[in-house]
Amino acid sequence: MADKKYHYTNIFNTFVFLQFWSLLNARELDPKVFNPFANLFSNWMLLAVMGVIFAVQLLSTMEGFVFIFENEAIRESEHFVTGIVLGATVLLSNILVKFLPQNIAAKLPVLDETKSVGAENKLMQAYDKQAQAKMIPKKDGGAGQGASGSAADEDGYTKLDA
Amino acid sequence: MHDPLRANIKEQIKEAQKQQINLRLVSGDDINTCIAIARDTGILTDDMFSEENGGIGQHVMTGAQFRAATGELITDVDEDGNKTYTVSNQQGFNQVMDNLKVLARATPLDKLIMIVGLNASQKRVAVVGEGINDVEAFSQASVSFAMGSGVSLARNSASIVLTTNSFESVVRSIMWGRNIYLNMQRFLTFQMTCNLTIVATLVIGLIVMFEPVLNAVQLIWINLIMDILGALALAATRPTTVASREPVNEDRLMQAYNYRSIYGNALWSLIIMMIVIFFGKFMYDSVDDVTGERTHLEYFRYT
Numbered sequence: 001m002a003d004k005k006y007h008y009t010n011i012f013n014t015f016v017f018l019q020f021w022s023l024l025n026a027r028e029l030d031p032k033v034f035n036p037f038a039n040l041f042s043n044w045m046l047l048a049v050m051g052v053i054f055a056v057q058l059l060s061t062m063e064g065f066v067f068i069f070e071n072e073a074i075r076e077s078e079h080f081v082t083g084i085v086l087g088a089t090v091l092l093s094n095i096l097v098k099f100l101p102q103n104i105a106a107k108l109p110v111l112d113e114t115k116s117v118g119a120e121n122k123l124m125q126a127y128d129k130q131a132q133a134k135m136i137p138k139k140d141g142g143a144g145q146g147a148s149g150s151a152a153d154e155d156g157y158t159k160l161d162a
Numbered sequence: 163m164h165d166p167l168r169a170n171i172k173e174q175i176k177e178a179q180k181q182q183i184n185l186r187l188v189s190g191d192d193i194n195t196c197i198a199i200a201r202d203t204g205i206l207t208d209d210m211f212s213e214e215n216g217g218i219g220q221h222v223m224t225g226a227q228f229r230a231a232t233g234e235l236i237t238d239v240d241e242d243g244n245k246t247y248t249v250s251n252q253q254g255f256n257q258v259m260d261n262l263k264v265l266a267r268a269t270p271l272d273k274l275i276m277i278v279g280l281n282a283s284q285k286r287v288a289v290v291g292e293g294i295n296d297v298e299a300f301s302q303a304s305v306s307f308a309m310g311s312g313v314s315l316a317r318n319s320a321s322i323v324l325t326t327n328s329f330e331s332v333v334r335s336i337m338w339g340r341n342i343y344l345n346m347q348r349f350l351t352f353q354m355t356c357n358l359t360i361v362a363t364l365v366i367g368l369i370v371m372f373e374p375v376l377n378a379v380q381l382i383w384i385n386l387i388m389d390i391l392g393a394l395a396l397a398a399t400r401p402t403t404v405a406s407r408e409p410v411n412e413d414r415l416m417q418a419y420n421y422r423s424i425y426g427n428a429l430w431s432l433i434i435m436m437i438v439i440f441f442g443k444f445m446y447d448s449v450d451d452v453t454g455e456r457t458h459l460e461y462f463r464y465t
Contacts, residue, residue, distance in 0.1 A: 003459035007442045012380045014438045015363065018431045019356050019387050023395055025427060026352035029344065031419045045398035049391045056383070069380045079446050086434050090427055097426030098419075105421035 009061060009071040010079060016057050017087025023050060025094040034098060036091050167202055171329060175204045178333045182409050183288075186263055188273055193224055193266035200264045210263070220261040225268040228275070231258045235275050247278040247302065255279040270295035277302045286412075290324075290332060292316055305339075307332055341401035343410045348396040351420050356388045358428035363435045375439060 023046065024036045041047070059065045061080060063073040074080045178185055187200050197218070200206040210221050223231075233251035240246070249255050259279065265272060273289070277299055280287045289296065289303040292312030300306035300319050308320030309327050317323050324331045360381075367375035376384070411417060438445070447456045 006446065007459055008375055008377075010442055010446055011367075011375050011435070011438050015360070015376070015384065015435060016387065018359065018434060019384065019392075022352055022355055022427065022431070023392060025423070026348045026355075026392075026396055027399060029347055029351060029420060029423070039400075039402045042400045042402045043395070043398055046395040049395040053387060053391065069383060070377055075446075075448055082445065086438065089434060090431060093427055093430035094423060097423050097430075100422060100426065102419045102422060105418065105425045108421065108425055 005070075005072045006075070009074065010083060012069065012071065013057065013061060013074070013080065013083035014086050016053065017083045018090055019087075020050060020053050020057075021087045021090050025090055031098055031102065034095050036094065167199070168329070172202075172204055174328075174330045174333060178329075179204075181333065181337065183333065183336060186265065186276075188265045188268045188276065190268055191266060193222065196264050196266040197222055205263055216261075221263040222266065223258070223262060223264070224266050225272045228258065228262075228265055228268070228272055231255070232275055232279060235271065235278065247274065249275055249279040249282065252279060252282055256283055259283070270299065273299045274302060288332065288336065290329075291320075305335075307335070337401045340408075340410050341399070343415075344401075345397050345399055346415060347417075347420055348399060349393050350416060351424055352392050352396060353388055354424045355427045355431070356384075356392075358424070359431040359435065360384060360388075362428070362432050363439075366432075366436065367439060370439065 024040075027043075027046070028036060028038060056068075058080075060068045061071055061074040066073050175185060185205055187196060187203075187205050189196050189199075191199075197206065200222075206218075206221060209215060211218050231251070232249055232255040236248045236250055238246045238248070255275075256279075259276075265276070273296070277287050277289060281302065281304070286304045287302075288305045288307065289299050290307045290309070291299060292309035294313055294315055296306075296308075296312075296316055297319050300308070300316070300321075305322065306320040308316045308323050310317070310323055310325040311327055322335060364374060364376065443459045446459055448459075449456050
């Protein structure tokens with residue numbers, strides 16, 4: 001049981017490095033450009049952000065700073081490098097994905113941007129129903145309204161036909 | 163007598179044409195003057211003059227010919243005083259507009275007809291002007307540029323004032339406008355990829371481990387990267403890429419190839435995470451310093 005936290009630390013480390021390299025992927029959306037490092041130094045903000053992510057990630061897996069993310073210190077430097085390398089495979093996958101046909105994801109569930117989420121949406125209808133249900137006032141029990149003389153049953157509802 | 167062109171205008175016009183901006187010269191000058199200037203600047207190319215391609219007549223028109231082809235401009239005024247314009251012969255306008263490059267002896271009304279007609283045929287129109295008679299054209303155009311040397315009324319009603327008085331600013335502002343659109347695509351692609359991966363990883367991790375594989379503080383850091391740091395980094399991308407020199411499709415923000423990379427990369431990331439979750443026990447061996455033995459991670463997993 002002792003090594004569970006260590007395993008989870010490495011899961012976290014791998015995930016952050018997947019995001020780290022995905023930042024480079026997202027820069028070049030052109031389907032015809034395959035080099036993820038093209039014009040890398042034109043955007044210093046990206047380099048700064050990537051530096052911050054790397055620094056925080058390195059610190060948080062070192063002895064003395066593990067309290068930040070409740071990690072356990074990485075034992076072998078190879079394990080940290082494994083996270084970086086596994087993360088860097090998204091650079092490869094992005095190149096492979098660009099060889100697929102363009103409309104391959106068109107049938108998958110995507111949000112239709114031309115339609116707004118309006119009254120015809122089923123979720124909105126359910127919400128409206130719920131919101132209106134709460135607005136119907138429930139009449140008070142007969143105790144407080146003795147003067148009006150209306151007949152209220154034991155549940156507090158007034159009979160309309162009276 | 164010769165009125166020389168501004169410096170570098172030829173290169174700037176070539177750059178604009180490379181970015182697929184269709185330049186048209188609308189001027190009040192005589193038709194021969196307009197042709198000479200258009201030829202000097204590169205708006206009219208030499209092959210447009212050859213008889214094989216139909217001659218110069220289809221590329222050059224005077225204001226009177228243009229009005230005869232497009233019909234009158236119909237003005238509707240609603241109760242609030244807002245004017246809406248329509249070109250009475252839109253089909254004729256579209257036919258003329260396919261090849262028209264130079265409009266000579268033009269009045270402000272011709273300029274307005276041109277903008278209204280182009281708007282109706284789903285084109286984006288940028289107008290550069292500096293006089294009072296450009297103000298109405300400014301209000302109809304998608305984006306309007308006033309010269310810094312122009313009259314104050316024009317400068318106040320334009321979307322952008324060019325303080326440098328240079329045509330290069332127009333091309334550059336269009337490039338930056340396209341780049342903002344691309345930056346939104348970049349950020350959304352990044353964020354949707356990461357969101358899909360984290361949701362799938364957590365759900366599958368919960369199923370196989372019976373507890374969340376990432377704790378709350380780790381999730382906050384991942385979310386920080388996804389939202390704030392990702393937006394900071396990708397919104398600052400400069401228009402150096404090839405895509406920022408091409409017109410954008412304004413019907414949808416995210417194109418089919420964006421969804422392809424979102425789903426493809428998310429699936430790949432998920433596979434990587436599954437490898438780490440299922441085989442992590444064997445991947446992160448520790449080596450004993452004394453005996454040199456490799457030992458797997460030791461813990462009991464419920465599956």
